[in-house]
Amino acid sequence: MTARIIDGKTIAAELRAQVAGEVARVRRDHGLTPGLAVVLVGNDPASEVYVRSKHTQTQAAGMASFEHKLPAEVSQEHLLALIAKLNRDPTVHGILVQLPLPKRLDTETIINAIDPAKDVDGLHPHNAGRLAGGFAALAPCTPLGCIILSKSVHTSLAGMNAIVIGRSNLVGRPLLQLLLNENATVTIAHSRSRDLAKLCAQADLVYAAVGKPEMVRADWIKPGATVIDVGINRLPTAAGKTKLVGDVAFAEVSQVAGAITPVPGGVGQMTVACLLVNTLRAACAIAGLPKPAV
Ligand code: NDP
Numbered sequence: 001m002t003a004r005i006i007d008g009k010t011i012a013a014e015l016r017a018q019v020a021g022e023v024a025r026v027r028r029d030h031g032l033t034p035g036l037a038v039v040l041v042g043n044d045p046a047s048e049v050y051v052r053s054k055h056t057q058t059q060a061a062g063m064a065s066f067e068h069k070l071p072a073e074v075s076q077e078h079l080l081a082l083i084a085k086l087n088r089d090p091t092v093h094g095i096l097v098q099l100p101l102p103k104r105l106d107t108e109t110i111i112n113a114i115d116p117a118k119d120v121d122g123l124h125p126h127n128a129g130r131l132a133g134g135f136a137a138l139a140p141c142t143p144l145g146c147i148i149l150s151k152s153v154h155t156s157l158a159g160m161n162a163i164v165i166g167r168s169n170l171v172g173r174p175l176l177q178l179l180l181n182e183n184a185t186v187t188i189a190h191s192r193s194r195d196l197a198k199l200c201a202q203a204d205l206v207y208a209a210v211g212k213p214e215m216v217r218a219d220w221i222k223p224g225a226t227v228i229d230v231g232i233n234r235l236p237t238a239a240g241k242t243k244l245v246g247d248v249a250f251a252e253v254s255q256v257a258g259a260i261t262p263v264p265g266g267v268g269q270m271t272v273a274c275l276l277v278n279t280l281r282a283a284c285a286i287a288g289l290p291k292p293a294v
């Protein structure tokens with residue numbers, strides 16, 4: 001069997017086009033322009049690339065994009081004061097602090113300072129708690145993207161056996177909650193889990209969010225399963241460059257799976273598209289408008 005490749009690039013482009021359509025509608029009908037503020041501390045090259053991509057895609061969707069670049073040595077008080085200002089700013093509906101932050105800053109305090117209504121990364125305990133309780137919430141973007149990709153293969157995930165490998169607040173835990181909301185039966189695995197291969201072999205849906213290059217092997221996968229690879233690992237090449245690989249051994253797993261996401265071109269493309277969705281939803285909720293059609 002050769003797996004169907006789940007084309008994250010095309011699905012993300014379709015999602016961005018839907019967001020742009022809804023942004024144009026709320027501006028025309030309600031005079032509302034959703035605005036996203038991104039805060040970048042320091043000059044980590046990978047973070048700079050992500051922030052640039054967010055800026056370009058936010059503007060392309062017709063939203064306002066506000067970038068705040070702060071030096072690596074910025075104080076916690078200064079950063080908290082900026083967040084307080086963005087919380088009060090009526091033109092800003094989404095606030096994203098690019099992670100990771102320099103170690104001397106207290107990430108938890110900074111995330112907790114964001115107004116939950118503007119928490120488009122879905123990391124504030126208010127949103128994490130609401131998601132865990134099965135209530136409407138702003139959910140983290142990468143897990144949202146994983147659900148959309150899964151539903152591009154299966155119209156319903158109800159009753160399917162899913163395994164999520166990884167239990168981070170950013171990916172694994174919220175993905176577990178979103179899968180439960182879709183009525184899947186979910187196992188969540190982590191570094192202490194025993195016999196991962198056996199757990200995976202029972203799954204119709206496999207989500208790998210570990211950060212270990214090509215860890216998931218073909219003999220772990222039930223024939224025909226859908227495999228969503230969240231991992232982004234940079235490996236050095238013989239030519240002295242780097243190449244991206246996921247947490248799944250793509251070449252061999254694609255011979256067993258029914259559908260699989262590539263890296264790059266899979267989940268990564270969805271994350272920014274879902275950030276735009278969350279910003280639009282946050283803007284509509286803050287303005288007291290009905291939930292947008294995306
Ligand atoms: P974290 O490092 O926060 O979490 C990794 C998780 O994997 C932990 O729960 C850890 O378990 C678990 N783990 C580690 N080793 C093993 C193992 N041998 N077997 C089973 N589980 C293991 O990573 P993130 O969740 O932030 O990211 C995971 C991957 O996804 C990374 O490659 C990251 O770059 C990528 N990523 C991609 C995004 C995208 O847009 N495509 C967005 C965000 C992340 P434990 O809790 O026990 O330590």
